Amino acid sequence: MTYLRILLALLLILPITLLGQTVPESAMYLNQKPPGSVATSFAPNLISSKNHYEYGSTFSKDGTEFYYAVIINDKPQIRWSRFVNNAWEKPQTIIGSTNYEYNDPFLSPDKKRLYFISDQAKDGKGKKKDFDIWYLERQKDGWSQTPVNAGPAINTNKNEYYMSFTKTGSMYFSSNGGTNQAADQNYDIRLSRFSKGTFEPSNKLANAVNSEHYEADVFVSPDEQYIIFCSERPGGLGKGDLYISFKDSSGEWQKAKNMGNAVNTEGYEFCPFVTGDGKYLFFSRDGDIFWMSATIIESLRESIR
Secondary structure, eight states, X not given: OHHHHHHHHHHHHSOGGGGTOSOOGGGHHHHOOOOOSXXXXXXXXXXXXXXXXXXXXXXXXXXXXXXXXXXXXXXXXXXXXXXXXXXXXXXXEEEOOSSOOEEEEEEOTTSSEEEEEEOOOTTXXXXXXXXXXXXXXXXXXXXXXXXXXXXXXXXXXXXXXXXXXXXXXXXXXXXXXXSOGGGTTOOEXXXXXXXXXXXXXXXXXXXXXXXXXXXXXXXXXXXXXXXXXXXXXXXXXXXXXXXXXXXXXXXXXXXXXXXXXXXXXXXXXXXXXXXXXXXXXXXXXXXXXXXXXXXXXXXXXXXXX
């Protein structure tokens, strides 16, 4: 009996890797060599290809699932790769269409929902509409195929883009729902608190983050201590740059700072994401997915103290 108890105890503390549920260090991030402080293309020829436009990437917190968008026949679709049976699967399409666009995937904190944006009709059959935030429900071995609209607390009759979540489930996203027709490119970053199982009506973040120009593609750290987003405001290095804002000791967002030429170029940088282990910053640039060490975040935090 003593030996049996010891065996059971060992099984409980052995790495779950033996059960095929986590990724060994050697296979993390689709078996790619980790980058340093210089942004490099992620998984060339597997994810970042010369023949297609890829963007909007995200990993599950445990690193066992990778999601991204790719444009096929002029329509974005969402693909994923899973670590199964000690190997990464070839990327497969989760949802795609010849009529509608599906992109900007992001997992809910409990991994039970896959959120994304789409211009599909409410019934999934009619003419395409503005972009809303939708989600699929996780099933036993994949995802449901009937998108669910995230609802009126999030979506408007204009466009909602790219969402991310705090550890408590509150959603940061962008929208031009508060603009008039003449200012439709004035997307702003908004926050919807998650309470008692539902999203509350969203609020626009302060002017330390938002401007009269385009702000979108927001990533929030799970502890809500910083946000990274894309902006087309004047004074940047390219067509669209990544900016970062940190919270101060009173919980207010500080004035957003350009992330500099270690991240931004003359091109267009967007769709930021920081991995669950805090080690790497992912973002998209002109049709490819890039990654680099996330130490730049702390460097930027120190530079504004």
